[in-house]
Amino acid sequence: MSRSQKYDILVNFLKSYGSCAVAFSGGVDSTFLLWAAREALGDSVTALTASAPYMPKEEICEAGRIAETIGVRHAVLEIPLNEEIRFNPDDRCFRCKRQLFSAMKAEADQRGIPSVLDGSNLDDLQDYRPGMKALKELKVPSPLLEQRWRKKEIRKIGREIGLPNWQKAPDACLLSRMPYGHEITLRELDRIEKAENYLRESGFRCVRVRSHGNLARIEVGREERRDFFRETILDDVSRALKALGYVFVALELEGYESGNMNRSLLKSASS
Numbered sequence: 001m002s003r004s005q006k007y008d009i010l011v012n013f014l015k016s017y018g019s020c021a022v023a024f025s026g027g028v029d030s031t032f033l034l035w036a037a038r039e040a041l042g043d044s045v046t047a048l049t050a051s052a053p054y055m056p057k058e059e060i061c062e063a064g065r066i067a068e069t070i071g072v073r074h075a076v077l078e079i080p081l082n083e084e085i086r087f088n089p090d091d092r093c094f095r096c097k098r099q100l101f102s103a104m105k106a107e108a109d110q111r112g113i114p115s116v117l118d119g120s121n122l123d124d125l126q127d128y129r130p131g132m133k134a135l136k137e138l139k140v141p142s143p144l145l146e147q148r149w150r151k152k153e154i155r156k157i158g159r160e161i162g163l164p165n166w167q168k169a170p171d172a173c174l175l176s177r178m179p180y181g182h183e184i185t186l187r188e189l190d191r192i193e194k195a196e197n198y199l200r201e202s203g204f205r206c207v208r209v210r211s212h213g214n215l216a217r218i219e220v221g222r223e224e225r226r227d228f229f230r231e232t233i234l235d236d237v238s239r240a241l242k243a244l245g246y247v248f249v250a251l252e253l254e255g256y257e258s259g260n261m262n263r264s265l266l267k268s269a270s271s
Helices: 003-015 028-044 057-070 092-110 122-126 131-137 151-161 186-201 222-228 231-243 260-270
Strands: 020-023 045-051 073-078 207-212 215-220 248-251
Touching: 003 028, 003 151, 020 028, 020 092, 028 045, 028 057, 028 151, 045 057, 045 092, 057 073, 073 092, 092 131, 186 207, 186 215, 186 231, 215 222, 215 231, 222 231, 231 248
Parallel strands: 020 045, 045 073, 215 248
Antiparallel strands: 207 215
């Protein structure tokens, strides 16, 4: 089966929903799903974006711009910080997804929309993803997962169909930058967001600032690591992040890796 045929099968599959809302973060996966749903269902598609204190503000704005480009209705739901995740428990993603998707389902019900679709793909099963349990409990469909789409396929077909962000670097909520068991504060979330914005403005595409109290541990894409090894860059980044309140600034030598904060959990489970 060619990948173009696979995309046609996805579009035909989405037609069976009649109308739907797509949980839309503005990332590549949810954009791909929203694009296919728009092709399948036309004006019977709505994009729902959750805006919580741990989500970068620029990501919310970008989601609005992309939804407008695709030509779908877009609603932003304001979500407060869930006290259940105040100390960043190891099942944080489950508790967070349950809150977010419950709010989206309630919004969809008010609008007379029967289904809220999630953009998870097959590669998401390779990491520690307790949020998948929440989707299952709430009976939220994940069409890309059901149709066995992988990230590389999504990017490739996304480029062919004109997806505006097919090259977008992977992203996740700011809570993924903090160790499990660490208290979440609005001040620290703001500090992380500003630190990452600074690094992106400095030309780094794939960025994470893992925040360990007074230590900032920077991750960038593996191919971008070499760009750090100039004294001016090292000095500028150190000064900028220390101005935000960090005492120590370090670079993760292996570079960016999805789910890096899950390593301690996975090691504990295997020991």
